[in-house]
Amino acid sequence: MRVLVLQASPNAHGSTAVLVDEFCRGAREAGHGVERVDVCRLNVAPCTGCVACGYEGPCVQHDDMDALREKILAADMLVLATPLYYYGMTAQLKTIIDRFCSANSSITRRRLRSALLTVAWNADDWTFEALAAHYHTLVRYLHWQDCGMVLGYGCGTPGMTKASRYPQEAYQLGRSV
Template sequence: MKILVMESSPHKHGSSNLLAAEFIRGATEAGHQTQVFDVARSDLRPCLGCDACGMSGPCVQKDGMEELRRRILASDMVVFVTPLYYFGMSAQLKTAIDRFYSFNDELSAKHLKTALIAAAWDSNDWTMQDLAGHYQTLCRYLHFNDQGMLLGTGCGTVSMTQSSRFPKLAYALGKSLTE
């Protein structure tokens, strides 16, 4: 299976990317092909809401979304990786997802497998509920086949994350994937 991992942390070596690396290690050991697209370091501009694409492209903006679109449509699975920012996904990931509008129909028809990996400082049981709800709504709307959510609470720093159970869980999620 071809897996695209969309990292979105402004901290290249932060907690969410640490969890993504463990997921990738597990998925690679399970025989899957993985590649990373770093939306935080890509030239992606926000959706203009101009509707020139009519939900089926092309987008009038010529930026990194053209490459991301190509990679998504060539994949069997997409993994959304984000730090938790004010109880939602990072602005960088949200910008990329908003741009799905320009190929909404094609993306929806693909029935991609997806997963969510997130890291949060906070350990409260309610910390991730809004992010999880947003992800589940995306899955429902775009006909994504959810393969799991890894919601790493108490992962505020790399050392906190490394000493938590979440790296092992991320590895196990990647390792558990089947075609």
């Protein structure tokens, strides 16, 4: 299986990356081809809502989304990896997802497997309610097959994250897909 991991923290070596590294290690050990893309390093402009694409067709904007769209359409599994920012995903990841617009049907037809890796400073039981609801709604709408989530409560720094059980959970999820 071709696994594409969208690492959407601006910190390439932060807590999100700790989970991404472990997930990738597990998935590679399970025999999958894994590619990690640090989406915050990409030049991807927000969707302008012009709908010139008609929700399936060439986007009028040409930037790094051209290549990323091809990678997504060639993948079997998409992993969304994001720190919690104001109880949602990072703006960079949301920007990428909004740009799915011009390949909406193609992405849906792929029936991709998917997973969510996320970290947050807070450890309250409601910390990930909004993000998990958004992720599950994307799964439903885009006909993804959810393989699971790692919700890193109390993962405010890479040190806190490494000391938690979540890297192991991410590794196990990678092994299991």
